[in-house]
Amino acid sequence: MNISKTQTGDSITLVISGRLDSITCVQLSNEIDSINKTGNFNFVFDFETLDYISSAGLRVILTTQKHANANNTKLEIRNITNSVREVFDMTGLLPILTIV
Amino acid sequence: MIRVEKLTKKFNDISILRDITTEIKKGEVISIIGPSGTGKSTFLRCLNLLETPTSGTIFIDEVDILKKKTDVPKMRQKMGMVFQSFNLFAHLTVLENLTIGPVKLLGKSKDAAEKKAVELLKLVGLAEKADSFADELSGGQKQRVAIARCLSMEPEIILFDEPTSALDPTMVSEVLAVIRRLAKEGMTMAIVTHEMEFARNVSNRVLYMDEGIIYEDGAPQIIFDHPQKEKTKAFINRVRSFVYPIDSPNYDLYAMNAEIEAFCEKHILPKKMRNNTLLVLEELLALYIPKLKQVAITVTLAYSEKKETLELMIEASGDKMNLLDDPAMADDMGMTIVRNLTENLEYQWKDGKNTLTMALRK
Numbered sequence: 001m002n003i004s005k006t007q008t009g010d011s012i013t014l015v016i017s018g019r020l021d022s023i024t025c026v027q028l029s030n031e032i033d034s035i036n037k038t039g040n041f042n043f044v045f046d047f048e049t050l051d052y053i054s055s056a057g058l059r060v061i062l063t064t065q066k067h068a069n070a071n072n073t074k075l076e077i078r079n080i081t082n083s084v085r086e087v088f089d090m091t092g093l094l095p096i097l098t099i100v
Numbered sequence: 101m102i103r104v105e106k107l108t109k110k111f112n113d114i115s116i117l118r119d120i121t122t123e124i125k126k127g128e129v130i131s132i133i134g135p136s137g138t139g140k141s142t143f144l145r146c147l148n149l150l151e152t153p154t155s156g157t158i159f160i161d162e163v164d165i166l167k168k169k170t171d172v173p174k175m176r177q178k179m180g181m182v183f184q185s186f187n188l189f190a191h192l193t194v195l196e197n198l199t200i201g202p203v204k205l206l207g208k209s210k211d212a213a214e215k216k217a218v219e220l221l222k223l224v225g226l227a228e229k230a231d232s233f234a235d236e237l238s239g240g241q242k243q244r245v246a247i248a249r250c251l252s253m254e255p256e257i258i259l260f261d262e263p264t265s266a267l268d269p270t271m272v273s274e275v276l277a278v279i280r281r282l283a284k285e286g287m288t289m290a291i292v293t294h295e296m297e298f299a300r301n302v303s304n305r306v307l308y309m310d311e312g313i314i315y316e317d318g319a320p321q322i323i324f325d326h327p328q329k330e331k332t333k334a335f336i337n338r339v340r341s342f343v344y345p346i347d348s349p350n351y352d353l354y355a356m357n358a359e360i361e362a363f364c365e366k367h368i369l370p371k372k373m374r375n376n377t378l379l380v381l382e383e384l385l386a387l388y389i390p391k392l393k394q395v396a397i398t399v400t401l402a403y404s405e406k407k408e409t410l411e412l413m414i415e416a417s418g419d420k421m422n423l424l425d426d427p428a429m430a431d432d433m434g435m436t437i438v439r440n441l442t443e444n445l446e447y448q449w450k451d452g453k454n455t456l457t458m459a460l461r462k
Contacts, residue, residue, distance in 0.1 A: 022386050023353055052375065054382050055433040083375060090440040091433045 003031055010073075011042040017049035020057030029060045032067075040071045048079035053087050065097060076100055101126045101257060101288060102147065107156035109142055116142045118312040120156070124257065124290055129283045131299035131320075132292045134309035135335060140292045143309065144259045147290070148179045177205065180250035184262040186242040188234040194221065194245050195230040198252045206253065213252070220248040224278050240271025244278055251282075258282070260291040276302075296336075300324045308332045338405035340367055346397040349389050353382065360401065367403050373410060373460055376441045377401065380460065383434035384414055384423075392418050410460045412442070420449045423456065 001024035004015045012035055020028065035041060043064060061077070068075045077099045080088070088094050102124040109117040116139045124130055132140045145151040147158060149165065149172060158165050165175045188197050198217035202208040208216075221227045224244040234242055243263055250258055260279065264272040276298050283289060283302050293299050299306060299320065306323040308316040308331075316323060316332045327333045334341075342363040344356055357378050364374040381399065389395055396417040403410050424447050429435040439445065442458035449455070 021353070021382060052379070054379055054386075055437055056382075056386065058433055083372075087379070087437065091436050 001027060003028060005031070005035075007041075010040070011044060013044040013046060015046040015049070017051075019052040020050060020060075021052065021054045022056035025054075025056040025060045028057070029063070032060070032064055036067060040073050042074040043068065043076070045075070045077045046079050047077060047081065047084055050081065050084055053084050055091070058087070058091060058093060061097070062093070074098065101128075101161060103159040103162075104147070105157045105159075107143075107146060107158065108154045109139070109146055109151060110154045115312055117146065117153075120312075120314055122307065122314055122317065124288065126256075126288055127286050128288055128305055129303045130290045130305045130307060131303040132290060132307045132309060133294070133296065133299055133323075133335070134315070138309045139312045140309050141261050144181070144261050144290060144292055147259060148176055148181055150181075173205075177253060178256045180253055180255035180258045182243070182246050182250050182258060182260045182263050184265045186234070186239075186246045186266075188242055188245060188249070190234050193231050193233055194226065194237070197234070197245060198249050201249065201253050217248070217252055220251050221245075223251070223281070224248045225274075238271060239267045240274045243267065243271075243275045247275070247278055247282075257288040257290065260289060260293070262292050262294065264293070264295060296324070308335065310335070334402075337407055340403045340405065342401040342403075344399040346385070346399065347395055349392075349395050351385075351389075351395075353385075356381075356399070363401060363403075367405070369403065369410065373462070376460055377410065377412065380412065380438050380441050380458075381414075383437050384456070387423055387429070387432070387434055388414065388416055388421075391421055392416060394418065408462075411457060412460065413455065413457045415456075416454045417452055418454065421454050422447045422449065 001016065001018040001020060006013045014031065016028065018024070045061070065075050075098065077097055080099055088097070104123070105121050107117055107120040108115065120143060132143065134140055142151055146153045153166065160175050160178060163170060163175060165172060189200070192200065195214065195217050198220060199210065199213035202213040202216065203210055218227060218230065221230055224247055226241060226244055226248070229237060229241060237245065263279065264275050267275065272295065276295065279289070279291065280302055291299070303320050306318060306320050307314050308323055310331050316327060316329050322328070323332065324336055327336050333339070342360065344359060360377060361374060364377065385397070388397065398415045400413040401410060402413070423429055423435065424445060441461055443461055445456070445458045447454070447456050
């Protein structure tokens with residue numbers, strides 16, 4: 001998995017590519033934790049090049065959403081691929097998340 | 101008609117046939133199927149003593165053909181054999197191939213033998229080739245001549261040893277049509293074949309041979325539609341398996357994935373099924389491994405080429421642990437993914453082993 005980060009004002013975009021699974025989820029979780037420690041930011045996850053996601057990756061996204069709800073910030077997920085959308089759908093996460 | 105008891109055949113120390121006991125009754129058409137190298141052809145060759153059995157007995161019409169006093173050539177005349185490689189006499193015409201045996205061994209007159217030969221050539225649709233030489237015929241035509249030659253000796257049973265294996269696919273049907281016709285006319289036949297549809301349609305009994313034994317014996321409807329034993333099922337459904345052992349909680353997920361991807365690629369599985377397999381497996385292992393005192397897991401994938409289905413089995417040694425009944429799993433995202441992507445999920449706990457089986461949805 002590869003993560004590239006860009007910041008525009010109080011919004012941080014993470015472009016996540018490759019596989020978000022039980023091994024790589026730790027890397028994403030650590031990245032988000034280190035950002036949260038520096039302040040309250042809106043997050044944009046760009047999944048255009050994310051090929052695979054398992055429940056371990058979903059848990060990181062859910063945790064980020066909960067953190068955003070608690071801190072009045074936003075999480076937006078963009079450019080989701082069909083295979084990743086199917087996993088969101090079957091686990092009932094589509095209505096909970098902001099997917100554009 | 102033929103009764104075989106405890107037949108064994110060894111080549112040096114290698115057992116090719118092990119304790120084969122069976123019977124072929126008059127009018128039966130028996131197909132002998134099974135993987136290559138399991139003794140099917142050796143079994144046929146033992147029946148007409150082209151191979152000498154190591155032990156056991158073969159009775160033909162209640163005569164033990166392995167006894168020293170038995171007139172083997174006379175008994176052999178009751179059995180014709182058709183080989184994969186035709187074995188026609190290249191220096192003789194088709195007609196001469198059919199008359200040489202009856203004249204020299206049955207003592208028939210040349211005229212009578214020729215009259216019968218022409219009848220038989222008509223039966224196999226090759227009367228116009230009577231004066232041709234073997235080299236002037238196609239593979240399918242050669243095999244039909246070989247069958248006619250076999251019939252010219254008026255056998256009571258014909259043994260076919262992979263009669264279509266050496267043929268161009270376009271010529272298989274013409275040979276099978278002749279064998280079908282003989283079956284309809286009541287000829288007793290034992291046919292070693294890899295033509296499964298043919299075996300299903302023409303036979304009234306099928307022997308599945310594996311590892312030198314008759315592993316399963318039954319009607320074609322049973323053997324092909326409801327095989328009872330595991331190896332028969334795997335053979336009939338053309339199941340290809342992949343086994344991956346896991347003995348550490350820190351197993352290498354990516355190494356396992358790479359091997360599964362290679363397996364899926366080899367059997368040309370759709371990309372979606374491949375990805376779903378990886379996902380289901382990751383979820384199940386993530387659920388299982390933290391619950392195990394000691395990790396001893398075997399992952400098996402079984403792909404049926406015939407049904408185009410992929411089954412997944414996870415075996416884990418240890419205490420009983422049924423994820424399907426665990427209330428904590430009801431809302432678990434991993435388990436939700438597994439349930440969505442698979443069907444026929446079943447759990448069994450036996451002899452200290454948890455076994456979870458499922459089929460990937462198409």
